Amino acid sequence: MRRPLSVHVFLVCQHEQQLQYLILHRKPRPELDLPAFHQGVSGALEHGEQFADAALREVREETGYALDEVWPTGYAHAFAIKPQWRAHYGPGPQQVEEHVFVGDVTGRGNPVLSEEHGAWQWLTLQQALSLLDYGHVRECLLQADQFLSTQRVPTA
Structure with a gap:
């Protein structure tokens, strides 16, 4: 059974003195009632995995x-x-707990997408927010941006 724990990671890069976010376009999954939508990197924790480890793995995979x-x-x-x-979670859990992370990929080139996503774009916060209309994705990005504006995290 899948654990009811998830991560959402927003990748950032510095471009011409401006922070940009990698926004992915997720392919639809009708069998799971999931439409196509824009997001960061997301995914469930595997058994025995901690949130940060899942975030790193999902970034690498996606x-x-x-x-x-x-x-x-x-x-x-x-x-x-x-x-x-x-069927993926069993009868017990009623909701999934999702933790939001950020990662810097400045200078690392273009992403190589997994089969989950059909396209990607580097966007400013406002450009990205205009595309994010599914679930809590918009709020997750706003929280990631707020974190970056108040914390000293190393960016290239």
């Missing part, structure tokens, strides 16, 4: 970037488990 570190923003939220997902 974008090809092998990072040494991601930073927890301190923001987490929960979303309901849809009936179409029940």
